[in-house]
Amino acid sequence: MTEVEQFRGELVEFLDRDLPAQLGELPPPTSDYWGGRRPELPHPQSRRYCELMAARGLTAPTWPKAYGGGGLDKDQARWFLAELRRRHLPLPLVGFGLSMIGPTLLQFGTEDQRREHLPRIVRGEIRWAQGYSEPNAGSDLASVTTSARVQGEDIILNGQKIWTSYGDKADWMFGIYRTDAGGKKQEGITFLLVDMAQPGIEVRPIRLISGASPFCETFFTDAVAHTRDIINGIGNGWTVAKALLGHERNMIGDVFGAGAGARNKLAGGNPLAELAREYVGEREGRVADAVLRDRVAQITMDERCFALTTQRAADQLKAGHKPGPESSIFKIYGTELNQRRHELMLSIRGPQCLGWEGTGFDDRELTQTRDWLRSRGNTIEGGTSEVQLNIIAKHVLSLPD
Amino acid sequence: MQLVLTEDQALLARTAREFVSGSPPIARLRKLRDARDERGYARDRYARMAELGWTALPFAEADGGLGLGLADLVLVTEAMGRGLAPEPLIPSVVLGGRAVALGGSAPLKAAWLAPVIAGDKLLALAHARRTGRFDLTRVPFRATPAGGGFRLTGQATQVWGGHLADGYVVAARTAGQDGDPGGISLFVVAAGQRGISSERQVRIDSLNAAQLTLEDVEVTAGDALGPPGEGHPLLTRVIDEATVALTGEMLGGMTEALDRTLAYLRERRQFGVAIGSFQGLKHRAARLYIELELSRSAVMAAARALDEHAGEAAQLVSLAKARLSDGYLAIANEAIQMHGGIGMTDEHDIGLFLKRARASEMTFGDAAYHRDRFAALGGY
Numbered sequence: 001m002t003e004v005e006q007f008r009g010e011l012v013e014f015l016d017r018d019l020p021a022q023l024g025e026l027p028p029p030t031s032d033y034w035g036g037r038r039p040e041l042p043h044p045q046s047r048r049y050c051e052l053m054a055a056r057g058l059t060a061p062t063w064p065k066a067y068g069g070g071g072l073d074k075d076q077a078r079w080f081l082a083e084l085r086r087r088h089l090p091l092p093l094v095g096f097g098l099s100m101i102g103p104t105l106l107q108f109g110t111e112d113q114r115r116e117h118l119p120r121i122v123r124g125e126i127r128w129a130q131g132y133s134e135p136n137a138g139s140d141l142a143s144v145t146t147s148a149r150v151q152g153e154d155i156i157l158n159g160q161k162i163w164t165s166y167g168d169k170a171d172w173m174f175g176i177y178r179t180d181a182g183g184k185k186q187e188g189i190t191f192l193l194v195d196m197a198q199p200g201i202e203v204r205p206i207r208l209i210s211g212a213s214p215f216c217e218t219f220f221t222d223a224v225a226h227t228r229d230i231i232n233g234i235g236n237g238w239t240v241a242k243a244l245l246g247h248e249r250n251m252i253g254d255v256f257g258a259g260a261g262a263r264n265k266l267a268g269g270n271p272l273a274e275l276a277r278e279y280v281g282e283r284e285g286r287v288a289d290a291v292l293r294d295r296v297a298q299i300t301m302d303e304r305c306f307a308l309t310t311q312r313a314a315d316q317l318k319a320g321h322k323p324g325p326e327s328s329i330f331k332i333y334g335t336e337l338n339q340r341r342h343e344l345m346l347s348i349r350g351p352q353c354l355g356w357e358g359t360g361f362d363d364r365e366l367t368q369t370r371d372w373l374r375s376r377g378n379t380i381e382g383g384t385s386e387v388q389l390n391i392i393a394k395h396v397l398s399l400p401d
Numbered sequence: 402m403q404l405v406l407t408e409d410q411a412l413l414a415r416t417a418r419e420f421v422s423g424s425p426p427i428a429r430l431r432k433l434r435d436a437r438d439e440r441g442y443a444r445d446r447y448a449r450m451a452e453l454g455w456t457a458l459p460f461a462e463a464d465g466g467l468g469l470g471l472a473d474l475v476l477v478t479e480a481m482g483r484g485l486a487p488e489p490l491i492p493s494v495v496l497g498g499r500a501v502a503l504g505g506s507a508p509l510k511a512a513w514l515a516p517v518i519a520g521d522k523l524l525a526l527a528h529a530r531r532t533g534r535f536d537l538t539r540v541p542f543r544a545t546p547a548g549g550g551f552r553l554t555g556q557a558t559q560v561w562g563g564h565l566a567d568g569y570v571v572a573a574r575t576a577g578q579d580g581d582p583g584g585i586s587l588f589v590v591a592a593g594q595r596g597i598s599s600e601r602q603v604r605i606d607s608l609n610a611a612q613l614t615l616e617d618v619e620v621t622a623g624d625a626l627g628p629p630g631e632g633h634p635l636l637t638r639v640i641d642e643a644t645v646a647l648t649g650e651m652l653g654g655m656t657e658a659l660d661r662t663l664a665y666l667r668e669r670r671q672f673g674v675a676i677g678s679f680q681g682l683k684h685r686a687a688r689l690y691i692e693l694e695l696s697r698s699a700v701m702a703a704a705r706a707l708d709e710h711a712g713e714a715a716q717l718v719s720l721a722k723a724r725l726s727d728g729y730l731a732i733a734n735e736a737i738q739m740h741g742g743i744g745m746t747d748e749h750d751i752g753l754f755l756k757r758a759r760a761s762e763m764t765f766g767d768a769a770y771h772r773d774r775f776a777a778l779g780g781y
Contacts, residue, residue: 273781297776301720308698312404319405329691393683400678
């Protein structure tokens with residue numbers, strides 16, 4: 001038996017016998033578990049499921065074993081994810097530790113920093129937040145002013161971050177701070193990790209037009225961080241910040257790309273067409289309203305084309321091509337597509353899309369309307385579409401500044 | 402399905418690109434246009450393309466071909482699209498040649514395939530009439546039984562590559578009426594036959610197209626491609642293949658038009674700076690680039706799906722043609738706008754891309770036609 005066969009055999013044994021034996025009921029595929037010191041449990045077994053997987057490094061399959069990861073190569077990791085999907089199991093753990101700060105520490109962290117932080121991410125012990133945007137530094141991120149003053153081994157933080165995703169649920173924050181206010185604005189920025197459980201940090205949720213509060217404001221009043229948690233040295237944070245934004249765009253692109261891909265296996269029914277049939281009926285086997293039918297086809301085709309493009313990018317990477325500007329393309333197109341899909345669903349539902357809560361509207365209608373409102377943020381968060389267009393214009397099309 | 406080029410395909414793409422750019426292609430098209438050249442393309446260029454093996458790409462080895470498919474052919478048509486090359490590769494090889502290869506008897510294949518692959522003879526497909534728009538059931542010719550065969554009468558319009566062609570695959574109705582997929586038959590007729598006349602049509606894109614008139618042209622059962630009355634599936638398959646080859650050409654045209662526009666944005670100066678530094682233009686250019694990337698995925702997927710006879714092939718063909726029809730026009734329109742005044746002159750080449758974009762859109766179905774077909778195939 002080859003090494004790969006042995007590895008796969010053991011893993012199948014673990015998934016098919018050990019997991020069910022130890023957990024009884026397994027979490028359903030929709031239950032995202034974010035971990036942390038005060039974890040929310042989408043399913044009673046979510047935490048246990050995460051821990052059992054983490055013990056084998058399977059929450060971070062491709063990270064090195066030295067930091068608690070699975071040490072798998074990309075092929076093995078793909079195989080593992082396919083095995084999870086086949087069994088209708090969720091990812092054992094999600095979050096910004098795995099998707100953003102982890103890869104960044106692997107790229108920029110010192111050995112001590114990796115050993116300190118990565119294993120705790122793998123085990124789901126710490127939930128991370130991102131401290132980037134400020135009230136006056138959104139698209140112009142390098143203008144951050146939240147100050148970091150070094151005082152011996154300590155760093156004193158003062159100022160305000162905004163749009164901190166799930167900040168009220170997070171334990172640690174990675175972010176960028178101003179250590180030098182003179183000179184070029186990109187040069188006085190330091191990338192820093194800080195424990196949020198302290199009196200100098202206050203987090204307040206922001207209520208969005210959808211009624212949900214996925215973002216927070218974070219206030220720093222003489223909050224304390226430590227010099228050992230500076231990544232890539234004082235004043236060298238901008239490089240780290242940009243690399244991390246790449247990881248973030250990839251993650252967002254993946255989310256929308258995978259969604260479009262999953263929806264667009266052409267075989268099987270088309271959920272948009274089904275919805276249209278439900279609200280406008282059909283005539284001779286076709287959606288009765290010709291304009292809505294055309295829009296359903298257009299969105300379905302656009303989603304399929306987007307899924308094909310994410311597949312092409314992945315196929316090219318596998319074939320050894322260098323990664324191109326995919327992340328910006330996926331961010332723009334994927335988020336706009338999601339908005340257009342929601343807008344079409346509103347059109348199909350007609351006045352039934354107007355419910356906020358209560359009588360006369362069913363759960364799907366109410367949920368979709370909130371999702372539509374939330375989707376307006378997709379083209380703003382994680383780098384606006386306009387900033388992504390600037391990136392393409394500059395780095396791909398070589399248009400002058 | 403892998404959406405990536407093999408090494409051989411990358412080499413083919415490079416060779417095709419070098420060949421097309423080797424003789425200043427757009428100047429060539431302009432010259433043929435201004436001289437009102439009857440043929441509308443260069444015989445020696447087409448012969449050279451045959452020597453390079455491109456006319457043999459989609460045919461089985463048993464038929465004298467290379468046994469490859471559309472995934473390769475679209476690389477050649479893409480290069481042709483970049484240079485607006487007018488040679489009739491798609492009409493003769495895909496529309497005519499593939500129809501004979503898929504539906505022809507051994508004698509028909511023996512008579513036509515070798516010379517078509519060698520580039521010595523040209524075939525064209527006459528399947529559309531002036532009032533037919535994109536509907537493949539509204540065929541141009543009427544067939545009435547005569548002796549053991551049929552007499553064909555009618556008129557086909559805009560037969561691509563059809564002027565001075567050596568033979569025609571014609572779509573005729575042997576039974577039924579417009580709207581019926583049944584009752585359509587395909588026949589091969591040679592150009593010299595009594596009762597056939599073709600007249601060169603002049604289109605905005607300057608490509609060779611002909612109005613083909615048949616008056617009581619006699620055909621025998623031996624001239625038929627497949628069983629009489631059952632030609633519609635074959636016609637659909639051949640049009641699908643040609644559609645994908647055309648989307649390859651459109652992709653090349655989009656790429657070239659955008660490249661030329663980007664070069665102009667970098668060099669043209671107003672208000673003391675390059676106009677490409679204006680965000681109002683940058684963002685539009687970046688969106689066109691996204692459109693181009695999505696279009697490339699669609700073309701590659703459709704070509705591979707047809708080659709592999711995938712169940713969703715027809716839907717992917719419509720996906721590609723709808724996307725490329727809209728995308729090529731969007732890029733060509735913006736290309737003229739961003740070139741400003743010079744862009745609307747005949748002297749500048751950029752307008753030729755708009756003309757080809759519109760002609761391509763109207764060939765084998767526009768975006769709305771293909772959205773409708775995509776939806777129908779999807780069961781809604």
